[in-house]
Structures are given as structure tokens and as C-alpha cells.
Amino acid sequence: MNHEEALILLPAYVDKELSLSEAVNFERHLNSCDECQREYNEQIHVSALIKNNTKYFEATPQFTKRLEADLPADRTKATQQKSPNSFWNLNWVNTWGSGGVITASLLAIVWSTSLFLATPSAQDKLTEELVSSHVRALEVDHLSDVISTDQHTVKPWFNGKLDFSPPVIELASTGFPIEGGRIDYIDGRTIAVIVYRHNKHPINLYIWPSTNKDSDIQRTTRNGYNIVNWTGEGMNYWAISDLDTGKLQEFAKSVRLEVNSNQRS
């Protein structure tokens, strides 16, 4: 690679966007060229400066709420609620005035069915509770009670605070450093929350004992947050984040893999 070519490719080398063979070729030139080394240092320096010292502007929770409210209304819900009244009353009561009793019982059936359908399942309620815990923690900016990037600090912190010992998995090498941990009260019990971060996105990992058998990773979304959950080695795991679902799934897989290999060793 000559000097001109190297200068052109230099930013891609800084951003680790070169293929392995290109990178090797580039390095061969870089090692022998003062100008390229100067240029390289400057690029790395400015890149780090912006990454670490400029502000990442987040949308305010109020704005996010307003935005969601402004999306075109959910029409299906409205028609579901309306239909028992308008349809049944008009067609049954008014056409066959004497059919009032039948209408009433039919109405009762329709209503109770819709009530049954509207009652959230236990799973739904749990999801709701976890998401509001996640949002609450973000809103008051209180993600962690123990702040540490070290699993050996976070894990003992839970001692004496919980009736179980949550696995605290180190994932910094896969791009999910630990930020800390806290205790939360969900579904009628105290549970452990380990806080991870990927780039600017916090991930809350909720852990508590389970008597259910192991299950695969499942994905859902609620209020715009991505959620993955699974059961393994006697624990329930729920991870919630604004991270995209693929990345969150990757996070879940890494945790799961590590927990499994720790159990075996």
C-alpha cells in the first residue's frame, strides 16, 4: 500500500472498518510513515474526545409520552368497546321490543367475555410491573444502589438483602459492562436487579428464584421497551431495555451461556 492509498483508508482503520487483510497492509505502511502516524493519532484523539466528552441528548420522558399519545388512535379498541351497546341495543331491543330479557342475558355474556378477555393474565401483569419499575428507575435516575463495574463488588452487596444469591455475570468483554445493582419489589417479593449498559442504553436484568422448568428466551415489547425473559437453573430472568431487540437477545444469550457454564464448572 502506498502513502496516498493509506491516507485515504486511514479513517476506516481508525473506525475498525477495514477487512483483516486491508488492516494488515495498512499497518505495514503505518509503521514506517511518520505522517500517517501523526494523522492516525489525531483521528483517534478527536474520535475519543467526541465519544467521551460531548453530550448525548436524550428525549425527556414527558416528550416521549406526548409523542406516543399523538400517534393516530388505536381504533380497534374503540370499536370493541362500542359494539355490545350500539349493535345489540339497536337490532335486538328495538326490532323485537319483547326480547329485552334475551338481550340482557346476551349482553351479559358479551360483557363477561370481553371482561374476561380484558383481564390481564398473570404474565401480562408481571410484564407491566417490570416495565414500570424500569421506567421509574430511569425517571428518577436511580438505577443502582451499588455502583460498580466489578461483579465481585456487586455480588456480595446482595448478601443479607435477599433470600437467594443471584448470579452476577461479567459481560464487559461482549460489550455489556455492569454498572451496578439494586433491590426491587416485584410480584410480591424482593428481587435482584443487575444494571448493565450497552453504549448509552441501560439494561435492567431482573432475577429471582423460580420453581418452573427451564424455558427458552422469549421476546415481547411493552410501551416501546424491548423485553426478553427466560427461566434457567432455578431462576427467572427478565431483561428490559430500549436497546433494539436483536441486541437485547444477544445480551440474554450471553447471560444464559455464562450462567450455564458457571453452573457446570
Added chain:
Amino acid sequence: MNDSTKKQRFQAAVMPHINSAFNLARWLTHGHADAEDIVQEAYLRAFKFFDGFHGEDGRVWLLCIVRNTFYTWYQQNKVQSQHTQFEEELHSSNEESDILDDANPERILIQKDSQRLLQQAMRELPIEFREVMVMRELEDLSYKQIAEIIQIPMGTVMSRLGRGRKQLAAILAVNNGGAK
């Protein structure tokens, strides 16, 4: 697709990227209120055209719309936006204080000064460089993703990042020299 599932799919694929959308809009416009307007408009557009979204990268798809919305707005508000920029600078001191949580006053002073200079330098950077820098350094997007958002070849992403960083270093050097 009925409205309910469309909305659910939209909330799953697009809603989580609101901070990315806001950060980009905020860096492009320089103003908090303007950025909110842009993001709001972009979300409405995104929802409207969501049928054209087929499970690609939701963040890339949204940022592309945010950027287009911004450029439409920018063309219409060219003169006014320069005025807003000036106003923003007057108020920028509050905004910097919330980056700083270090308790050492001396360090705060140094940190504050260098952060202010950096923030200032980013503002002065021409917009075509600033946008790639924000996407690369703050959003951690790949060349391929940036190329898709701006609709330019990956080689252009590379050269803009290189030139943008160089130019930023130059602005910093001048501003730093001026301060002394």
C-alpha cells in the same frame, strides 16, 4: 394489517429509538424545541409510512426519516435557524452543568472549559461532517448503516469522517489558542 397490530409493531420497532432520533435532531438543529418538533414530525411520518417498513434495522430507518425531516425544515428555516443558534448559545450554560457530576471544583473548571470548547467546535463544524460524526461517535453506527441513512457510498462516509475529525481538531486548536 389492522390499526392495533400496526401500532404495536410500530411501538416495538420504532419507539425504542427515540433517544437516537432526538440526539441526532438536537445536534442538527442546536435547539431543544426545534429538535422536539423535528422528532415529532418524523414520528408521524414514520407511522404513516410504516407499511413500507419490512423489519429492517429500525434505528437506521427512523434516523433516515429524522434526517429527511430535518433537511426539509432546514431549507424552510435557513435564516431563522441562524438566529436560534445564537439564542441557544446564550442559554447553553445550564445544559453543560448537567454533564458535570464531579465534586472537585478545580477539575470541574477544567472539564467545563474543555467541554464547552468541544461543544462549540462541534457546532461550528459544517453540517455534513457533523451528522456523520454524531452517527459514528455517539450512535456507534457502522459505515454501512450511515451510508444507508444518508444515501451516500461508504467511501464517502469514510472520507467525511476523516475530514470532519481533522476540521474539528483545527477548530479546537484555533479556539484554544484564542482563549489563551
